[in-house]
Amino acid sequence: MAPEPIISVRNLVNRFGRQVVHEGLDLDVMPGEVLGIVGGSGSGKSVLVHTMLGLRRPTSGEVLFEGKEISQLSEPELRAVKRRYGVTFQHGALFSALTVAANVQMPMREYLDLPNDVLDQIAMLRIRMVGLQPDAVVKLPSQLSGGMIKRAALARALALDPTLLFLDEPTAGLDPISAAAFDELVNYLRKSLKLTIVMVTHDLDTIFATCDRVAVLVDRKIIVDTLAGIVQNPHPWIREYFHGPRARAARQEN
Amino acid sequence: MQQQVRHRHQASFKGFRYDFGDVGLLQFIELRVVLGAHQHRHIRAQLAYGLQDTEFDIGLRERNDEGGAVLEPHRLENFSVRAIAVHHRITGFAGLAHAARVHIERNGFEAPLLRYKREILNSRMPTASRLCVRLRSAWSASCRKTMTTSGGVPRTPMATTIIVVISKPQGSRWEHGNAIRGTGKSATVCYDRRMPAATASTTLLAMENGADGMTLGLKGDWRLDNAAAIASALAEVGAAESQRMTVDFAGLTAIDLPGAWLLRQHLDALQARGVVVDMAAPVPEPFAFIAEITRETPVPVASEGQGLPLLARTVAAIGRESVEQVKDARGALGYLGRIVHTGVQALGSVKRLRLPAIVRQVYETGIAAVPIVSLIAFLISVIVAYLGADQLRQFGADIYTVDLVAVAVLRELGVLLTAIIVAGRSGSAFAAEIGVMKLNDEVDALKSIGVNPLEVLVLPRLIGLVIAMPLLTIIADLMGLAGGAMLSSLLLDIPFSQFLQRMQEILAPTTFWAGLVKAPVFALLIGMVGTYRGMQVRDSSRELGRLTTVAVVQSIFLVILADAIFAVVFVEIDF
Incomplete structure (x- = not known):
């Protein structure tokens, strides 16, 4: 029996006024995979992720989380679903008034009733997991470098041991060394924690280093295939994307 | 059933x-x-x-x-x-x-x-x-x-x-009421909310003293949801003194990273005290992961000044605050200097004065504020006239109500009310707008383009406000006088024509100017404080809120202080 998808998007339509972003889009996220979502600027990657997270109500179509329609869920059920996924946003979206430790503890405070010393200890675990130095816990987000912010955001996303992780542009704005380290971290966490990861990225190196399957948003639809398959796809935009000068370099490396 | x-x-x-x-x-x-x-x-x-x-x-x-x-x-x-x-x-x-x-x-x-x-x-x-x-x-x-x-x-x-x-945490008592009481007729199931982790010791850990030290048998669910119970169970292990300890995972139903981490941390603490800790195979998976991420030894974070006694801490806090205030005052002075410098430079060319921006500021701080300023000036002068008329009527000096309203509105009320409203509206807007730009690095972007942010962001606001404030003051004066005139004709039977005539008789030519001349000064104070606090925002949204508040409070305070100084000076020079 084929495994059930964690998230399926069925016949999704998203429209802003007269502008159609998605038109009858289908997508399945299978457990344990790393799915990369790519697409040109303005092709609706973020809109798609926001819809999958239930942060945005689609114009029509449905999003199923483990077979259950997200928009039909009651408040407690939705909370239970939200507990199962962790999200990092493109710019980190760390709460600027809170220290890194408090940022990481925030979801745990929301969902669990734990004493402070336990929270501190678990926050330290998350911070070590993502490879931040222990002295980072007392820092404010503004005192962190770009790479550290990404890691701290990942630590917060991992706070509740999610099964599903959404990463929005996890390596954007990082130097190649930090980006490679982040790729390695993602691979490592995925292997050790058996996470399912949905990743929006433009970074070809990241795609080749981490993704099992790639979903390309073109012409308001989505084309999903394995990494090897998508490279062979005849669609002109995809060809351009994976066979442009930058892609060649990235493929050679991996 | x-x-x-x-x-x-x-x-x-x-x-x-x-x-x-x-x-x-x-x-x-x-x-x-x-x-x-x-x-x-x-x-x-x-x-x-x-x-x-x-x-x-x-x-x-x-x-x-x-x-x-x-x-x-x-x-x-x-x-x-x-x-x-x-x-x-x-x-x-x-x-x-x-x-x-x-x-x-x-x-x-x-x-x-x-x-x-x-x-x-x-x-x-x-x-x-x-x-x-x-x-x-x-x-x-x-x-x-x-x-x-x-x-x-x-x-x-x-x-x-x-x-x-069923169980009871080691070393704790059942509270009264959390037992199940049989009444002879039926049994009642009671429980106690205060003891959510009640059975931590008996359900998650079993300690057994053997010939070769203590065996720590892990049981049940060692996952994040149970973290509080895990922590309290582990706390008991510390009390048990044993030189050797073996951890047995056989009874475990589930363990995840946080559970393993809490155990690992505790065992590390025990090891630091000289206890030999072994883990019986098979060791659950998360421990390998933890070993991986803790290869480098943790750096303890030293906190500063916590051990000091209360008195010393208080003195230190006062000292720190004083130094901060002095720095703040010096910073403000430096800011003033930079603005004057930028202003003088910008006056050299029309392009650098950025007329469109100034016009926009005049509109936003001035024209958009006309309705609220008019309304408040009108109402306040009605209040003043009413109170004054009530008192003066007792002496048969009704007509002096006109003097009271005219002088109060023209010299003080018009300009002061306008300044306070503008401080609340525009002072806070300046601080917030510039603060957000600071947070978004827009100010740095301007600098990198080679544009002086003071020239683009601060000067137009200041100049706009300096233009708008006197105009608003004139409107406030007019509305104030109108309010006084209306009340006089309704309450005191002083018709409008008589009100005007009386005003002309009593008002010195300087009275109007004594109020108006203060307007640009107040405008400068409000604009400077607002933009200065905005420029100070960095790091976090909380700072933005704090500094916006500071901007409003400080600019109102400075306006009133300046008004007091004006009052004294005007009396001295008989203006």
């Missing part, structure tokens, strides 16, 4: 942090089923749904002291002995709660006669007997008490008390 009872329990426990369907609840139930005479049917209904589960046919036989079998109860009074046993299966099945002991007493005057331990417990709970021994002494006394109070009036000589102590 089973479903029904289950639903009822779930309903009655709604709002509690555990679903009753969750075995977690059993952790802190002490279930005493008191069987008097005919109440068995009541009790059955009160028992947790698990008791009704007959899937497993583990029987509990009652025996008397000599080991002989006892007669089965009457069918209608069937206190399902088997059900109790099944209940244990439930607890054992979950691996969370332990039936530490089951007492079956013949009557209230004998000591507990029978203790069924292992026989009635699930085979997966090998430690039950030990737990029973540990708890025995603590519970003997209360068993008897229960007998005399609740089972005190046995209808039949065969009154039976069954006490099932």
Whole structure:
């Protein structure tokens, strides 16, 4: 029996006024995979992720989380679903008034009733997991470098041991060394924690280093295939994307 | 039936942090089923749904002291002995709660006669007997008490008390009220919210002292949801002194990273105290991950100044605050200097004055504020005129109301009210706008383009406000006088023409200017404070809010202070 998808998007339509972003889009996220979502600027990657997270109500179509329609869920059920996924946003979206430790503890405070010393200890675990130095816990987000912010955001996303992780542009704005380290971290966490990861990225190196399957948003639809398959796809935009000068370099490396 | 009872329990426990369907609840139930005479049917209904589960046919036989079998109860009074046993299966099945002991007493005057331990417990709970021994002494006394109070009036000589102590945290007492009280008619299930981690010690950890040190048997669910219980269970390990410790993972149902991390941290602390810790294979997966991420030794974070006594801390705080204030004042002075410098430079060319921006600021700080300024000036002068007329009428000096209103509005009220409203509207807007731009690095972007942010962001706002404020003041003056005139004609029978005539008689030519001349000064103060605080924003949204508040409060304060100085100076120079 084929495994059930964690998230399926069925016949999704998203429209802003007269502008159609998605038109009858289908997508399945299978457990344990790393799915990369790519697409040109303005092709609706973020809109798609926001819809999958239930942060945005689609114009029509449905999003199923483990077979259950997200928009039909009651408040407690939705909370239970939200507990199962962790999200990092493109710019980190760390709460600027809170220290890194408090940022990481925030979801745990929301969902669990734990004493402070336990929270501190678990926050330290998350911070070590993502490879931040222990002295980072007392820092404010503004005192962190770009790479550290990404890691701290990942630590917060991992706070509740999610099964599903959404990463929005996890390596954007990082130097190649930090980006490679982040790729390695993602691979490592995925292997050790058996996470399912949905990743929006433009970074070809990241795609080749981490993704099992790639979903390309073109012409308001989505084309999903394995990494090897998508490279062979005849669609002109995809060809351009994976066979442009930058892609060649990235493929050679991996 | 089973479903029904289950639903009822779930309903009655709604709002509690555990679903009753969750075995977690059993952790802190002490279930005493008191069987008097005919109440068995009541009790059955009160028992947790698990008791009704007959899937497993583990029987509990009652025996008397000599080991002989006892007669089965009457069918209608069937206190399902088997059900109790099944209940244990439930607890054992979950691996969370332990039936530490089951007492079956013949009557209230004998000591507990029978203790069924292992026989009635699930085979997966090998430690039950030990737990029973540990708890025995603590519970003997209360068993008897229960007998005399609740089972005190046995209808039949065969009154039976069954006490099932499911568990109790080591070293803690059952609070009054969290026991289950049998009233003789029925048994009530009580629990205590205050003890969510009640059974941590008995359900998550089993400590066993052997020849080669202590064995730490991990049991049950060591996952994040249970973290509080895990932490309190681990806290007890520290108290146990042993030089060697072996951790056994055999009894574990589940462990995740946080659980493993808490254990690892605790073991590290023990190792630091010289305890030798071994882990019996197979070690669960998360530990390998933890070993991986802690390869570098943690750096302890030193906190500064915490050990100081209160007095020293207070002095230090005052000192720090004073230094901050001095720095702040110097910073403000420097800011003033930079603005003057930028302003003088910008005056050199029309392009650098950025006329469109200035016009926009005049519109936003001036024209957009006209309705509210007019309304407030009008109302305040009505109030002043009303109060004044009321007082002056007593002397027959009604006509002086005109003097009062005209002088007060023109010299003070018009400009001061305008300044306060503008400080609230535009001072805060300046601080917030510039603050957000700072947070978004827009100010740095301007600098990098080679544009002076003071010239683009601050000067147009200042110049715009300096233009707008006097205009607003004139409008406020007009509306104030109109308010006074209206009130005079309605209340004092001073017609409008007479009001005007009287005004012309009494007003010195300077009165109007004495008010108006203050407007640009106030405008500068408000604009400078607002933009300065905005420029100070960095790092966080909280700073933005704080500095916006500071901007408004400080600019109003400075406006009033400046007004006081003006008042004194004008009197001195007879302006």
